[in-house]
Amino acid sequence: MQLDERKYKILQAIIRNYLETGEPVGSRTISKYTDLNLSSATIRNEMADLEELGYILQPHTSAGRIPSDKGYRLYVDKMMEEKEREVEEMKENLLEKEGKMDHLLKQAAKMLAANTEYAAMVSAPQYHHNKLKFIQLSRVDANQILAVIVVEGNVIKNTMLTVEEELSDETLLKLNILLNTHLNGLSLEEINLGLISAMKQQAGIHSVIVADVIDAVAEAIRADEDLEIYTSGTKNFFKYPELADHERASELITTFEEKQLLSELVQDNLADENNTGIQVYIGNETPVQGMRDCSIVTATYELDEGMKGTIGIIGPKRMDYEKVVKNLKLLKNQLDDLYKK
Amino acid sequence: MQLDERKYKILQAIIRNYLETGEPVGSRTISKYTDLNLSSATIRNEMADLEELGYILQPHTSAGRIPSDKGYRLYVDKMMEEKEREVEEMKENLLEKEGKMDHLLKQAAKMLAANTEYAAMVSAPQYHHNKLKFIQLSRVDANQILAVIVVEGNVIKNTMLTVEEELSDETLLKLNILLNTHLNGLSLEEINLGLISAMKQQAGIHSVIVADVIDAVAEAIRADEDLEIYTSGTKNFFKYPELADHERASELITTFEEKQLLSELVQDNLADENNTGIQVYIGNETPVQGMRDCSIVTATYELDEGMKGTIGIIGPKRMDYEKVVKNLKLLKNQLDDLYKK
């Protein structure tokens, strides 16, 4: 049996209707809803076929049909093609003031959640393949040295170092020069043991400081572990009865709050080199445990200098994919353009 | 009518029992539960009195009694006196590694939530009455200057300034000296308009940079707006049926997620000078809208150099106050001692 045009139209009608109501949809509804001018009996026959093909299923014998994951998948794939061009031009300016990055991203998450009425997440950009730009040691107290490390993309990291002996201005200057001449422009991979020991040798009795600074540098460049994820719109889970029973809601909200699992999702997304566009995970396709009853739609944005992050929407399987995709594309464009202006 | 010893014992028994079960408790239960050796009829009489006094109430005519806010209040006040000394000695070391502050606080929130089985919040310390310790301008790029500002308590703030003309090393050094000599050791209040204009004059054509730096300083010292609050244990709301119906849960979780209102709670708490210990808000006493059905228990911790923060538990009114107070005191002590070691 093949999925012909009419069958797809019926499937689409079922899905659209189910998206709205959240209730299983029956043959009579479709018969009236569509402009196919078919009786409910004919629809029933077609629905039996669609069920056999695995696109829809019945919660129980005498209920209407609901879309299966496979059904959603087909629908989404077709829809994505259509929407591709629609977003191209609508690049209004939603992001008011270019405040600090974290405020901005928090704001973005909030906006996404508000616009879509689903739960939203925004990951801070990951700094991949980054190079050291600048190091500065300054004396703050007699025994405290502040190390400021600036990495490509203007990521700044501060570390306070405690030193035993008091350092003279001259020594400090020397160390600054030593660090900058050796390390500037290098990536994490390029700072090898040979280089480090050479530097330590030159630093003489101050090699401890050099070691500390290098540790800090490593941490600043890596910055993997504290991948920040901003979430918003948790309450929207309650809008969809199929997610809102205690068991499920509790699990969902925990997953959403802990962010550990979301973080893995983001990592996967970013690791996938050829993933440039929108990613849709339906039901069991999701890599996130505890969100099997949801759909997740993500997009990857890229700032200047190879900083990549992920934005995403989490909602019921019957989410309004069109709206969600539109919103994500919009925000993705916003973020992509952010550093180009 | 007076609240005598016996009446209080019955009230206490009612509350204890209600804390456990969450169900209205009847006279017969109390008659057996306590060692007062009174019949249920007698208890009934006393309960009628207690209700008249406003300490307990009936959800409906033929149900048992539940504590009113006033009842909880009395119970908590008495309990607090008793528990005061008990915590004094138990200062185990729960906080493993002294990582960065934010990790530690996140951890603390998690631990609180896990231990108490309620929702927990931990605010990052506020830096009140803080003084400027150190300023450093460094050139990163041709047109980019990095300003590092260190405030008492080693709070560090970075700002990237973009400059029109390229600055020479010499100019930069001059500006550094200018800023440090004028501003170091001053608090926000002490940096007045006269001082600022004097500095601008000395800076000559570079007065724009001075202004920018001063703005950054103001922000660094204030740091009010981005009061960080870490939360954990949202899912615990679901453990208590009286909080878990959709309407309420949705509201609660939003409040908890948005943190705006929590932030106000923290501010109030910190502003209250003579609030050194544990604060308990029962039901309508809470300053946080949308948590009228909850109790909130908070404690204020204080790090070195006048940095204060708040930790708190949010749960149903029938929360296990004893456990909560114990846990909060413990964590408070941990945090208080953190910088003394």
Added chain:
DNA sequence: ATTAGCACTCAACTAAATAGAGTGCTAACA
């Protein structure tokens, strides 16, 4: 002052009845 006893109340549960949405199948129709 305390208590046993009784009539009364009311939420919560149970079981049966009913309604209604939806299906599959069959036979008739174009």
Added chain:
DNA sequence: TGTTAGCACTCTATTTAGTTGAGTGCTAAT
């Protein structure tokens, strides 16, 4: 051959009535 009307059937959801049981207030006896 594809479409449709019609009917018997299924199954959930809702309603209704009846039952249970915990708990109360009041009264009269101890």
